Amino acid sequence: MARFSGRTAVVTGGAQGIGAAIARKFYAEGARLAVMDINAGGAQALAAELDATGQNAIGLGCNVAERSEVTAAFGAIAAKFGTVDILVNNAGITRDAIFHKMTEKQWDDVIAVNGKGLFNCTQEAWLIMKAQKYGRICNISSTNASGEAGQANYAFTKAGAVAFTKSLAKEGGRHNIRVNCVRPGMIDTDMMRAVPADLLRDMVERTALRRFGLTAEVADAVAYLCSDEASWVTGEELLVCGGFMYR
Numbered sequence: 001m002a003r004f005s006g007r008t009a010v011v012t013g014g015a016q017g018i019g020a021a022i023a024r025k026f027y028a029e030g031a032r033l034a035v036m037d038i039n040a041g042g043a044q045a046l047a048a049e050l051d052a053t054g055q056n057a058i059g060l061g062c063n064v065a066e067r068s069e070v071t072a073a074f075g076a077i078a079a080k081f082g083t084v085d086i087l088v089n090n091a092g093i094t095r096d097a098i099f100h101k102m103t104e105k106q107w108d109d110v111i112a113v114n115g116k117g118l119f120n121c122t123q124e125a126w127l128i129m130k131a132q133k134y135g136r137i138c139n140i141s142s143t144n145a146s147g148e149a150g151q152a153n154y155a156f157t158k159a160g161a162v163a164f165t166k167s168l169a170k171e172g173g174r175h176n177i178r179v180n181c182v183r184p185g186m187i188d189t190d191m192m193r194a195v196p197a198d199l200l201r202d203m204v205e206r207t208a209l210r211r212f213g214l215t216a217e218v219a220d221a222v223a224y225l226c227s228d229e230a231s232w233v234t235g236e237e238l239l240v241c242g243g244f245m246y247r
């Protein structure tokens, strides 16, 4: 039997990049799938590509920073599939600037999506998971949770995602909700296109495996943490970064 057969998986920011790879992975392994993204057309296109009938995959336009939109999206998912078993909090943005030039808007935008978005989506899913006594949550943090120049706002939220993960793991255990996070580094997506070329070269140099990671390599790690193979794993952070941290 497929690993996620009978389960409903929700992936935020699933229209492209890492989120799309995660969405494809869960669907391929038997889950019913909801793709949530501020890019409604992208989310719907991916869902339609995977399941043209719309029976087992849906795409929903949703800004994770807006609670009313998140509440409506989870209401629609629960109405269609009956459950929310797996949540992957993947939606995230960067608004990089060296700190003395960082604007209040750059700070607020990143906190809204990466911080408030995490709260909004997790709380909506949590209420369903707690009632059904089953939940698997995976938060997408970053290697840069350890801090990076030009990313004080982003690193703040990604370090927060690690602490959020560990806090909710402690609360969730008694409800059979496991909460883990993945910290990817250097994955070949649009997000990396915003990084200057010389910095990217430097990052590859500092990566043990000397290349960019693939979105599917992150999806494999997320699927593991949400699967029964990780039944004794909660509150953990898994680095998926080709050895970036240790060089």
Ligand SMILES: NC(=O)c1ccc[n+]([C@@H]2O[C@H](COP(=O)([O-])OP(=O)(O)OC[C@H]3O[C@@H](n4cnc5c(N)ncnc54)[C@H](O)[C@@H]3O)[C@@H](O)[C@H]2O)c1
Pocket (backbone or CB within 6 Å): 012, 013, 014, 015, 016, 017, 018, 019, 036, 037, 038, 039, 062, 063, 064, 065, 089, 090, 091, 092, 093, 113, 117, 140, 141, 142, 143, 183, 184, 185, 186, 187, 188, 189, 190, 191, 192
């Ligand atoms: N690419 C990397 O190297 C890397 C490394 C570490 C962590 N990450 C994290 O992985 C996640 C995915 O990154 P990616 O590289 O695939 O980025 P991406 O920019 O390719 O994709 C991000 C997706 O999130 C969606 N999104 C943005 N704001 C949203 C909002 N307010 N509400 C709903 N959806 C929204 C976008 O429309 C897009 O589909 C992010 O959380 C990012 O911080 C990426």
